[in-house]
Amino acid sequence: xxxxxxxxxxxxxxxxxxxxxxxxxxxxxxxxxxxxxxxxxxxxxxxxxxxxxxxxxxxxxxxxxxxxxxxxxxxxxxxxxxxxxxxxxxxxxxxxxxxxxxxxxxxxxxxxxxxxxxxxxxxxxxxxxxxxxxxxxxxxxxxxxxxxxxxxxxxxxxxxxxxxxxxxxxxxxxxxxxxxxxxxxxxxxxxxxxxxxxxxxxxxxxxxxxxxxxxxxxxxxxxxxxxxxxxxxxxxxxxxxxxxxxxxxxxxxxxxxxxxxxxxxxxxxxxxxxxxxxxxxxxxxxxxxxxxxxxxxxxxxxxx
Amino acid sequence: xxxxxxxxxxxxxxxxxxxxxxxxxxxxxxxxxxxxxxxxxxxxxxxxxxxxxxxxxxxxxxxxxxxxxxxxxxxxxxxxxxxxxxxxxxxxxxxxxxxxxxxx
Numbered sequence: 001x002x003x004x005x006x007x008x009x010x011x012x013x014x015x016x017x018x019x020x021x022x023x024x025x026x027x028x029x030x031x032x033x034x035x036x037x038x039x040x041x042x043x044x045x046x047x048x049x050x051x052x053x054x055x056x057x058x059x060x061x062x063x064x065x066x067x068x069x070x071x072x073x074x075x076x077x078x079x080x081x082x083x084x085x086x087x088x089x090x091x092x093x094x095x096x097x098x099x100x101x102x103x104x105x106x107x108x109x110x111x112x113x114x115x116x117x118x119x120x121x122x123x124x125x126x127x128x129x130x131x132x133x134x135x136x137x138x139x140x141x142x143x144x145x146x147x148x149x150x151x152x153x154x155x156x157x158x159x160x161x162x163x164x165x166x167x168x169x170x171x172x173x174x175x176x177x178x179x180x181x182x183x184x185x186x187x188x189x190x191x192x193x194x195x196x197x198x199x200x201x202x203x204x205x206x207x208x209x210x211x212x213x214x215x216x217x218x219x220x221x222x223x224x225x226x227x228x229x230x231x232x233x234x235x236x237x238x239x240x241x242x243x244x245x246x247x248x249x250x251x252x253x254x255x256x257x258x259x260x261x262x263x264x265x266x267x268x269x270x271x272x273x274x275x276x277x278x279x280x281x282x283x284x285x286x287x288x289x290x291x292x293x294x295x296x297x298x299x300x301x302x303x304x
Numbered sequence: 305x306x307x308x309x310x311x312x313x314x315x316x317x318x319x320x321x322x323x324x325x326x327x328x329x330x331x332x333x334x335x336x337x338x339x340x341x342x343x344x345x346x347x348x349x350x351x352x353x354x355x356x357x358x359x360x361x362x363x364x365x366x367x368x369x370x371x372x373x374x375x376x377x378x379x380x381x382x383x384x385x386x387x388x389x390x391x392x393x394x395x396x397x398x399x400x401x402x403x404x405x406x407x408x
Binding site for chain 2: 019021038039040044049052053054055056057079081082
């Protein structure tokens with residue numbers, strides 16, 4: 001008996017399912033990654049050891065230099081499977097150090113593979129300070145003329161302080177599976193009750209935080225398939241035509257103004273479906289069902 | 305958390321590069337870091353595990369692995385978040401494969 005021949009199947013490497021190390025290997029030019037502070041010289045978190053919790057050698061984040069389509073880039077990749085990608089003291093210091101290096105070395109870009117629920121609460125103030133230092137470092141790096149691209153498509157999404165950090169980046173690339181918000185669904189439910197937000201309603205969670213919603217509202221610059229090659233091509237395409245002006249306070253004020261108007265426009269809406277209808281999507285229920293290419297085409301046809 | 309230390313006699317192994325890391329410290333998973341050690345015919349293992357009271361099982365799993373594979377001349381460090389013995393054996397094999405350049 002002959003083995004069946006599959007010709008139409010394309011081997012895909014899910015970005016959502018992958019570890020941080022395999023994302024780094026698949027998104028960047030093959031063999032180009034050089035890790036800074038690799039596991040054999042790094043120290044696990046001392047805070048977690050005090051709390052009797054095993055740490056990770058890289059403290060849940062990988063930093064280094066690499067090439068993307070032949071251009072030199074610096075890379076940050078958070079590991080969502082270790083403590084939800086949460087930012088502790090060492091984890092944060094590695095990210096800040098890499099961003100400061102980028103401001104000095106001026107690579108073509110920093111790729112920030114975000115996969116995090118935010119601050120590592122076990123490390124309390126050290127984690128909170130780390131997040132604020134990352135925010136400042138992202139803006140300093142952009143001010144030095146280096147674009148910082150956030151890639152959001154991991155199982156932990158980008159929440160809490162890392163949601164803010166992602167929006168401070170020059171641009172965000174998301175997959176449908178990615179999620180981006182400030183307070184996570186379970187936090188909202190715990191604080192405000194299940195009547196306010198049902199975190200078990202996965203479809204609702206994605207309609208409010210997911211990649212398609214963020215793409216329609218303009219919070220992410222590009223929507224890509226859940227595939228390492230998709231994120232790779234998305235980053236290459238964004239950088240090819242890159243001409244972001246260096247961030248200015250006038251620019252930030254204009255953005256603040258735009259967001260205030262948006263907040264008034266969508267006030268009182270409780271579901272992505274309502275927001276999409278207000279944006280002019282003819283049949284909002286179709287948004288969750290159509291594929292990535294159809295959604296990109298749909299967005300192009302929306303009123304400005 | 306429990307800290308465990310073991311030492312096994314084993315056939316020497318040749319590393320392809322300096323060190324190899326395999327796995328993630330996630331639920332039911334572990335990370336294994338293999339580095340060159342001091343004694344060519346012995347392997348030392350340090351385990352930090354979230355699950356207390358499984359020292360004898362760790363010893364049996366790693367001893368069995370060390371008897372089947374040349375792991376002499378290595379230092380193995382493990383951070384564990386409740387991996388089962390089968391997962392531990394699988395990751396040890398993957399880590400050793402990476403350490404020797406995919407020869408396993």
